[in-house]
Amino acid sequence: MNLNTLWEYANPKKFIQTTDRVLPWVAGLAALTLGAGLVWGFFFTPDDYRQGSTVKIIYLHVPSALMAINAWLMMLITSLVWIVRRHHVSALAARAAAPVGLVMTLIALLTGAIWGQPMWGTWWAWDPRLTSFLILFLFYLGYIALWAAIENDDTAADLTSILCLVGSVFALLSRYAVNFWNQGLHQGASLSVAPGERMAMTFKLPLYVSMAGFVLLFVALVLMRTRTEIRARRLRVLIARQRMEHA
Amino acid sequence: MPDLGKYADAVLSAYALSVVLIVALIVVSVLRSNRMRTDLQTIEKKLKTDG
Amino acid sequence: MRAGGGFGLGLSFFLIVVVLVPFSVGPQNALLAEIAPGVLWLGALLACLLSLDRIFALDWEDGSLDLLATSPLPMEAIVSVKALAHWLTTGLPLVLAAPVLGLLLSLPQEGYRWVIISLFLGTPALSVIGTFGAALTVGLKRGGLLLSLLVLPLYVPTLIFGAEVARRGAEGLAVTTPLLLLAGITCGTIALLPFASAAVLRVNLR
């Protein structure tokens, strides 16, 4: 596919028409895969000899953490597309993805805390990874709040894109800083979340299915929410125009 | 129902919380999607009849 | 550019935070000495945050921001001067006040030097990052809280490295690595962030 045809989907009307056909399939596939992954993980996997049944949390924790980061990455890319090519769908897709990313981050944090309680004996440890996710959570909150605070849509798109760009740089810096900081406090990462170096296939396969489920869920949600944002945008324009004509 | 042993609370609450959050996100997204669609249809119809 | 007014507020706020800490954690000198570098950094950061929304607010209200934007000065220069003004009126007084407040927290002898050095190196970054946040929220009616929400996560790396320098210094450990990283962050933000702030301000003036 050449790039020119790809940009066609940046046209709002074309996007709505295409997603009309695609969305039911993606949504169905997402439900199927996510359901399969979680049911497999919850009912049909053995316990880990060391971690017991808590290992089942991995099928939620790892995929949601993955999507928490990938959602931000997607927002970064769509923000760049908006800044460079000024395709409205791109900016609105970033806006649509943010709350999904926020919920994913929240799930990763919550399941991490629940997992940490029996494993480390504490709900919360200032482990570098957990801390980074907490900071990511704050970034999502700020980004969403900025979108909500600004009335003019184009202004909001411009400002949030730049915030996303600057935020990405600072998120990377924070990740590095947090690593540095915690090693400064404790010798070695005794509370690392990282699962054993080599996982058995019995754990890996359902994990992959669950990951695929989370990815599909993310895609389906973002498509649907982007459609909503496009309509909301058009609605605001129509209302404003109506008001102007009657003035 | 698999035997979750002494960690049953942790595993169950993790799954329950996550499922609740995901379902809530989906419900909110769908509701807002439907509302926008109907709102837009209403105003477009009105604009057409107004001229 | 000058004639902002009300910047002394930051200094008073710094004092209040530091005075309240012993009331909340108890009067044991050993404990206070241990947390003193962190408290000083946190107090300085919050005091900085408090005065951020004044950076552009006055100029926005009286229309000078529009007029400055159409003047021959490049927007990058305007935001840089604004950040510098904020640092001179807020950051620098905080750096100078820190040793006095360190006394109240029985900061260890070796700590003074490193607290001052780390604040001196770190507060410019706080001002520059804060100017970016202020540019993002200029003209918003309820911008104050949003500004804090946007700026706080951006402050994390500076706070971590700055407080680390102060803490290690107070404990007599080697400070080179965090010191270099802190200086790096400050130089990086001063060099690059004004472009983002200027872009954001142009968007907001449209």
Place this chain on the structure above:
Amino acid sequence: MMLSVSDLMISRGGIPVLEGLSFALGAGDVLVLRGPNGCGKTTLLRTLAGLQLPVSGRIDVASESLVYAAHADGIKTTLTVTENLRFWAQVFGQENIMPAIEAFHLAPLADRPAGALSAGQKRRLGLARLLVTGRAIWVLDEPTVSLDAEAVAMFATAVRTHVADGGAALIATHIDLGLREARLLDLEPYRARALATDDFDGSFL
């Protein structure tokens, strides 16, 4: 021509307000913009000043030849009248502020803090700012608000002197300035028509 605009289309808050606008301004010209409230006068002036981009069309103007005065005067209330003028003179790389003080009879107020001035006096200070910029084209948005008859006359004289020296002025105003040489431009015919409602992409302009 010092400033020429051709087939300009501008929008406010994402909605087109004026389209197909063309005019030119040469040395010695005074152009007065007329039009009902909300027709896009301020938007047009802000676009000419470079604060926002036009949707389409061309604006040809030499760089750094234009100065814009908005509804707000951009006066620092804690500084004196002289300090305010000196500040703006510095920003525009000029030195002499005396002509500005004389033209708007600000000498008796020179050392007063601007915050202690009345609304009309503030406005006079705001207009005096134009003279310290040394720019040739004045772009003014409702310059006579809160001025009394005497001050309006001061303003008219200042404009006349300015254009006699080879300057030009573009003024959006509702009142008659008593400038006989001024041309009028009514914006009413250029108001953007509403786009067709089923034009989905149009709503994203």
